[in-house]
Amino acid sequence: MTLHSEKTHTATPPYRASAEVAAHLQALHVDLIDLHLQGKQAHWNVVGKNFRDLHLQLDEVVTDARTFSDQVAERMRAIYITPDGRAATVAAQTSLATFPADEIDTAETVDLITAALYAVAATARRIHDDVDAEDPTTADILHTILERVEQLAWMIDSENRIANRSIPRAISS
Numbered sequence: 001m002t003l004h005s006e007k008t009h010t011a012t013p014p015y016r017a018s019a020e021v022a023a024h025l026q027a028l029h030v031d032l033i034d035l036h037l038q039g040k041q042a043h044w045n046v047v048g049k050n051f052r053d054l055h056l057q058l059d060e061v062v063t064d065a066r067t068f069s070d071q072v073a074e075r076m077r078a079i080y081i082t083p084d085g086r087a088a089t090v091a092a093q094t095s096l097a098t099f100p101a102d103e104i105d106t107a108e109t110v111d112l113i114t115a116a117l118y119a120v121a122a123t124a125r126r127i128h129d130d131v132d133a134e135d136p137t138t139a140d141i142l143h144t145i146l147e148r149v150e151q152l153a154w155m156i157d158s159e160n161r162i163a164n165r166s167i168p169r170a171i172s173s
Helices: 019-045 051-078 087-093 106-134 136-157
Strands: none
Touching: 019 051, 019 087, 019 106, 019 136, 051 106, 051 136, 106 136
């Protein structure tokens, strides 16, 4: 008895991503994986003032980055793109700056993780309009990612800000 059918499987999805959307989503996927890895590296090696609070915030970054990279990868599969999250691919394709290997002071960690969060946000913003023009459903995922990543950046960056003297200054009406 044969369990595998010899018949050729054919599917006719109503939408398949273009090569451009595939490249865009791969770029975001890689950045999110790197954010997760950098968040863990920081989490393990951060030291200094307000250690515990930042240590716990970094776990939020890691959890969200992992969740979002999985969501992007699963969306990629749903629209017939093969995601590549291998270590060598992430290292070669990430847009995030390299994170230090040693212990790192809390204030420097804040600056580096904020920069990494904004790099992910920049990738999502850069690809958004092209993705939205072709597939608004996928663009909705980008909206969710942007909302949370920029919120995390604001919260973490606030650790180093000085009220009414830090850049960027709040917009007042």
